Amino acid sequence: xxxxxxxxxxxxxxxxxxxxxxxxxxxxxxxxxxxxxxxxxxxxxxxxxxxxxxxxxxxxxxxxxxxxxxxxxxxxxxxxxxxxxxxxxxxxxxxxxxxxxxxxxxxxxxxxxxxxxxxxxxxxxxxxxxxxxxxxxxxxxxxxxxxxxxxxxxxxxxxxxxxxxxxxxxxxxxxxxxxxxxxxxxxxxxxxxxxxxxxxxxxxxxxxxxxxxxxxxxxxxxxxxxxxxxxxxxxxxxxxxxxxxxxxxxxxxxxxxxxxxxxxxxxxxxxxxxxxxxxxxxxxxxxxxxxxxxxxxxxxxxxxxxxxxxxxxxxxxxxxxxxx
Numbered sequence: 001x002x003x004x005x006x007x008x009x010x011x012x013x014x015x016x017x018x019x020x021x022x023x024x025x026x027x028x029x030x031x032x033x034x035x036x037x038x039x040x041x042x043x044x045x046x047x048x049x050x051x052x053x054x055x056x057x058x059x060x061x062x063x064x065x066x067x068x069x070x071x072x073x074x075x076x077x078x079x080x081x082x083x084x085x086x087x088x089x090x091x092x093x094x095x096x097x098x099x100x101x102x103x104x105x106x107x108x109x110x111x112x113x114x115x116x117x118x119x120x121x122x123x124x125x126x127x128x129x130x131x132x133x134x135x136x137x138x139x140x141x142x143x144x145x146x147x148x149x150x151x152x153x154x155x156x157x158x159x160x161x162x163x164x165x166x167x168x169x170x171x172x173x174x175x176x177x178x179x180x181x182x183x184x185x186x187x188x189x190x191x192x193x194x195x196x197x198x199x200x201x202x203x204x205x206x207x208x209x210x211x212x213x214x215x216x217x218x219x220x221x222x223x224x225x226x227x228x229x230x231x232x233x234x235x236x237x238x239x240x241x242x243x244x245x246x247x248x249x250x251x252x253x254x255x256x257x258x259x260x261x262x263x264x265x266x267x268x269x270x271x272x273x274x275x276x277x278x279x280x281x282x283x284x285x286x287x288x289x290x291x292x293x294x295x296x297x298x299x300x301x302x303x304x305x306x307x308x309x310x311x312x313x314x315x316x317x318x319x320x321x322x323x324x
Contacts (some may be wrong), residue, residue: 057202091203149292
């Protein structure tokens, strides 16, 4: 007589749902961009970046220490790769994006964010020879069009009126760096995801600490009021611990090129947050843009990878198995 099956926990189910995980990560990062702009001038950006990763590491430590005790030899053997992941995905990317929000508007940041999948694709091609399939190209083009429809409020002529400043260039540089992180993540060591994220957050905090000290010495001091505390709470719990765990797991399940189009959901969610939180009116161009973005994500995420050389599974972006 077969043994009765044990019910699966919601966490076990979520851990194997890449589309849900990547969607939630995009939602949390959209809130991070809106919040970063809202607190610009109140919360020092480099200090926020450093405290973000310190807080994330401390939050994850009780859950990760058992896995770290098991995985530390593997992590140590791959320290150059981990340093690159920490530098690109946690230190440089984060510092540049927060700093950029001191100088640019949310519209510009969200518009630039829509180019993120292209950076991922370029790095994947340059480093590992992974090329986009026709379906992935169509999906990225479709979702990018939807993003533009939303951000330009249905008036494509407004594109020529957008002026880019140094904040825009910094934000674009942050996305270029994050694209490298997303591509290299496919070569992650075969360790538990909590071990990986804890190690990278700790290294990222160490890398950012000298910059935070310099910022403090320059007179930019964090004010410990309710707004600052709430900001730190959101970026640690949602924009950091949960978003990176979800994003990393999503990449490990479906690969970087299929996961990258979900980054188009960040500006989509950003516009929704503006409607809900700032009282903007929902109009027809919002609905048209949402349909294009979601359609593009579906098309791109369901298109298989096209390897540069047939039969070369390690060179074509195949993933190491996650041990979680």
